[in-house]
Each structure stands twice: as C-alpha cells, then as structure tokens.
Amino acid sequence: AQSVTQLGSHVSVSEGALVLLRCNYSSSVPPYLFWYVQYPNQGLQLLLKYTSAATLVKGINGFEAEFKKSETSFHLTKPSAHMSDAAEYFCAVSRGGATNKLIFGTGTLLAVQP
C-alpha cells in the first residue's frame, strides 16, 4: 500500500529564509510524486511533479523538490521565503494506472514572518 508522511504540520520561517517542507513516501512500485499548494479559501494547485525523469524537479514560484529513492523522500525547498508563500502544502503519491488515484499527506501549514 502507498502512503505519504509529512513531518511537521506547522512550519514557520522568516521572510528571506530557506523553506524546507519534508515528505517521505512508501510505495511498492516506482511512484509518481507531487506537491500541491492550497492558498486560503482556494482549491489545490499543482506546484511540481516527479515522474521518473530528472530527480531534481523545479516547480512554480521558485520551489523545487528532490527525489531520493534511498531515503524514500521528496522534500520541498525554496531558497528564500516570500510572504506570498504562506499556504498549506500537500505532498501526494500516485502509482499510476487507470484509477489516477492520489494519496495525500496530512499537509504542512507554512507561515512566513516579516
């Protein structure tokens, strides 16, 4: 069975500081991995995705994530936080197939302090 664990339900950083949001996955087959972002009162939007091509994936708004198979991790980073990055971030895994099913982590709420 597939699962996703996000370490830290709340993360707070100062504006300009490094953002690191942690995600570990469990999958019996090579996974597809995703980060979604949810701004207040909005739906989720795709931030970036890993699909077995390059292990370092670049997404929108300066975010990137690195797939590390040996650590079963897919941590999300951004070198310098901006106030507009304050949102909830969800890591998700899919094994592909016809059902197109995503398994989501429990989310990490990122606060950015001025």
Place this chain on the structure above:
Amino acid sequence: EAQVTQNPRYLITVTGKKLTVTCSQNMNHEYMSWYRQDPGLGLRQIYYSMNVEVTDKGDVPEGYKVSRKEKRNFPLILESPSPNQTSLYFCASSPSGRIPGELFFGEGSRLTVL
C-alpha cells in the same frame, strides 16, 4: 478560462436533508473525482469517474452517491447527511493520457451538517 466550478461554496444543513453539490469542468476532461479534506487527515478520495457512465468508489464512499451522465458534470449527492460528513469537499478533473495524479481542483465546498 479553464476551471472546475463547484456549487455551493458554503452550505449549512440539518441531519437527513438530502443535498447535492454540483461540479462542472470546461476542459473536456475525461477523469473526475471527489475528495474530502479534514484537519489532520489530508484529502481522501470519495468517488471517481473515468468517463461518462463509469464511476467507482474511492477510499471513503459511505454515505455518498455520484453520477456521471455528461462529461462535464459530476455531482456529489448526500442522500441523508450526518454530522460526520461535515467537511470541505473538492472536485477535481484530469484529462486522460496525462501524468497520473495531475489534477485540476475546484475551489471547494464547505459543508456543515447540524
């Protein structure tokens, strides 16, 4: 504008009073799905539809029904709502043949059952 539209966005109802949350997408996507989001649990899939007239259960289908009579619409029906169905609901869609898990989400429908 390409979008997934849900209605209503907010609803307060009472136990047992049937309700329908509508979902419509204008991207000609074949795949549609419903998720519920609860604090500390992330998003969990309720039902999904691979195409018109093809629907199947997700992880938490109890108490819900869906139908897919047209490609663009995928309503979620609560025949007899109960307080444990108080949640934030998201509809999502995806074109066939795209990377699994790359979903387009609506803005959400917040339901309170008293």
